[in-house]
Amino acid sequence: MGHGWEGVVLKLFRGKDFEFTVTGAEQVTERYRRVHFTDGGLLAAVGTHPTMWVRLWFDNAGKPHQRAYTLVDPDVEAGTFSLEFALHDGCASDWSLKAEPGDTIEATLQGTGFEVPDPLPERMLVIGDPASLPAINSLLGVAPKLPATIWFETSHDSDHDLPMRFDPDRHDVRHVHRSDGQLVEDVKATLPALVADPASAFVWIACDTATTRTLTSYVLKELRIPKDRVKALGYWRAA
Secondary structure: OOOHHHHHHHHHOOOEEEEEEEEEEEEEEOOEEEEEEEOOOHHHHHOOOOOOEEEEEEEEOOEEEEEEEEOEEEEOOOOEEEEEEEOOOOHHHHHHHHOOOOOEEEEEEOOOOOOOOOOOOOOEEEEEOHHHHHHHHHHHOOOOOOOEEEEEEEOOHHHHHOOOOOOOOOEEEEEEEOOOOHHHHHHHHHOHHHOOOHHHOEEEEEOEHHHHHHHHHHHHHHOOOOHHHEEEOOOEOOO
């Protein structure tokens, strides 16, 4: 399958192409699925880092469609990892539900990166939802003993059963049911009290694009947290 104009652009930005092979899959909840892969040489070629993600290419009614997914439990020596899919209507979800051992999918590595905050904050401040859960789990693994407050937006009852790698002794998880503006409202009401010194804070945001943009502007402009202490990426677009 060709990758269209998006593939051309990624090539110009030195995107590296790989082919992954499915080794198995499991239904984590009714709305969340994990698919296991061999990596086609990816990890041996480039290594791994926290929150590392790749772009998968799907066929969407004969047209190429790419979506980004975070690597789960990458094993460089074995050349394996998993990807987790928050299920909804769309070609990516459909593909994950049908994936069987031996199936292959094309992928491009371009744009991913992460630098551990230096110095480490006293507490990580994390805002996300089921789509960014694999990245949140990976992020918390950077400094497992570091306290963190996580605002986690949910849409369904089963979201409370997702594979969250949170330590109840160190991680304060605040579930926020998805409704118009509720996550933004809750964060604005509670986050400032956790920012004693903006210069040493660290805020990580990965929600839908509009929410991510709003909260990023808020922490930069109103809380005066330095740009290099804020990591934000819109993971999906609300319909």
